[in-house]
Amino acid sequence: MREHEIRPEALLKKYIELSSQDAQKCFQNNSRQLIQCIACDNLKTSFQFEKDGFGYVQCNNCKTLFQSPRPPISEFEAFIGNQNHHVIGPKFSFQQ
Numbered sequence: 001m002r003e004h005e006i007r008p009e010a011l012l013k014k015y016i017e018l019s020s021q022d023a024q025k026c027f028q029n030n031s032r033q034l035i036q037c038i039a040c041d042n043l044k045t046s047f048q049f050e051k052d053g054f055g056y057v058q059c060n061n062c063k064t065l066f067q068s069p070r071p072p073i074s075e076f077e078a079f080i081g082n083q084n085h086h087v088i089g090p091k092f093s094f095q096q
Contacts, residue, residue: 032069
């Protein structure tokens with residue numbers, strides 16, 4: 001079985017589009033907090049890049065790449081709870 005048979009390209013593009021819309025709606029940058037390294041607890045990081053409104057940093061000590069600053073848990077719960085991208089998710093299963 002090939003990748004395009006499991007996840008048709010048009011369906012994957014729609015899923016990514018809906019996920020991006022949901023992220024923009026749920027993660028509004030209101031109260032993001034810088035976090036320490038998730039691997040070694042170091043506080044010193046270097047900005048690496050931004051993707052879909054999320055900043056990614058690298059730990060200056062162990063070089064772990066992680067997302068920071070982070071939105072509060074309530075915004076993650078809103079994203080996971082009742083969003084548009086979930087209506088496509090079940091279609092990404094094996095077809096018979």
